[in-house]
Amino acid sequence: QVPVVESGGGSVDAGGSLRLSCTVSSYSDCMYDISWYRQAPGKEREFVSSIDKDGTPTYADSMKGRITASQDNAKDTVYLQIDNLKPEDTAMYYCKIDRSRRPYYFCSDNTWGQGTQVTVSA
16 A cells, blocks of 8 residues: 655643645656545544645635645655634544545545644643
C-alpha cells in the first residue's frame, strides 16, 4: 500500500489555528481524491473534508467557515487548515486516499494514514 503520512497536529488553545499535512507518495501521478476524517474519544469517525484531483474541496457542514483544504502537487501533499479551534475539535485526524484516477500499478485506493492528534484547550 501507498504510505499516507499525516503531520501538523498538536496542542493549542481555543481560538488558535493548525495546518495539518498529508503526504502521499505519487499524489500527483495517481491523481488521488483525498479525504480528511476525525475521531474523538468514544465517538465514531466523522468526515471533515475532501479534495479531488483538481483541487476542488468539500467540507462538512459542521466545520464550514473554519477549514480550508488545499494541495501542493509538487510536494505530493494536501493540507487542512483549521481556524478558530474549539475544544470539541479535539480528535485524531486521519487522511485517506479515496481513489486514484490513474490505473497505475503503484497507485492505491481506500488507504488510511495513522493519524495526527489535535488537542484544543479551553
